[in-house]
Every structure is written in structure tokens, then in C-alpha cells.
Amino acid sequence: MKPIDAFSRLTQALKVLPNVGPKSAQRMAYQLLQHKRDGAEELLAALQQALLQVRHCQQCNTFCEGDLCHVCADETRAQTRLMIVHMPADVASMETANCHDGLYFVLMGQVNPAQGMDLSHIALEKLVARLQNSAVEEIIIATNFTAEGDATAYVLAELFKNLPYRVSRLARGMPLGGELEYVDAGTLAQAVYERRQLK
Ligand SMILES: [Zn+2]
Structure with missing residues (x-):
């Protein structure tokens, strides 16, 4: 050869x-x-x-260069509200839209229903560990409005079904097939404010 x-x-x-x-x-x-x-x-x-x-924030799993990212290190953020997103870019979009005063968890991937709902691409174990002994009361699922985002939201909703959290998902005001990263700040903020309760 x-x-x-x-x-x-x-x-x-x-x-x-x-x-x-x-x-x-x-x-x-x-x-x-x-x-x-x-x-x-x-x-x-x-x-x-x-x-x-570059490594992962020990708390929210986003990329950072120390143990904690600047959001997790900020003690003025609401410790009771946790928003779950796919990617670090989604955190940046939310911060630009200035519509979430709580903390984040970054899955670093999404579930692809076309490939058999393989959960290995999302950091579920880290998420469960993050929630243990935490002050979190409300969870906002902020996955994309795509087939992958819907599948990921479904998996998360199932995970939280019997757990004592208020769970919501972003409102469908977002464009269909919308990836958070490409949605303008106004629309994103609206989708957070009008989030619908799942339980
Ligand atoms: Zn963090």
C-alpha cells in the first residue's frame, strides 16, 4: 500500500x-x-x-478553562432555575437575549431519533449528578425545535417524570426547525417567557 x-x-x-x-x-x-x-x-x-x-465546567458541562465557568461561578444567579441546552453556543444566545437569570446545563449533543435514540451523545449521567443535592426547583428544557431537539426534550421529560421539579419547555413561538443558535434574541426571550409547563 x-x-x-x-x-x-x-x-x-x-x-x-x-x-x-x-x-x-x-x-x-x-x-x-x-x-x-x-x-x-x-x-x-x-x-x-x-x-x-479547554475542558468542561465541573458544574454545567460547558467549555471553560478553569473548574467552573463564569456563569456557574456567579453567585448572584438564581440557583433554583436550571436551563438545559444542547451546546455552549446556546448558552451564549441565551445570555445575549438576557432572558434567563438561573444556571445552565449543557448536554454537549442531542439525541438523533433517526439513529435509534442513542443516548450516548448527551451527558445524562453528568446531569443526574449535577442535580443531586442541588437547590434546583425548576428545569427549563431549551432544546432546538428540530427532530433531534424534540427527541432530546422527550428523553429529558421522561427522566424528570417522577422527580420533584417544575419542568417546562420553550414556547413554540420559535420558527419550526429552529436551532436556538440562529434565532434572534427577541424571539428567544419570548420563547423563554412563554415557556409551557410540562409538569
Ligand atoms: Zn458552568
């Missing part, structure tokens, strides 16, 4: 990114090596630094 050359190795490696197939990977590799060599050096350095420094 012919040994893999450096250009092919880079192309292969770029395919790790979401929505990048062989053609886009080749275009990216060409661009980096032909026109953006400084950018490529910076990309390499930034990636190395991020791999070394």
Missing part, C-alpha cells in the same frame, strides 16, 4: 469537521497551503492551545 502523503493526510483530517466532505476538504487544504499559510500556522497554534486548555 502506498504511504499516505502529507496533502492527503491534511484532507483526511479536515473531514473531521461537520458538513465537510472530500471535495470541501480538498478545497480547504489547497486554500491553507497555497494562499493562507499564516492563517494555517495560527490555526495550528490555536488548536493546540485549545486542546490543552
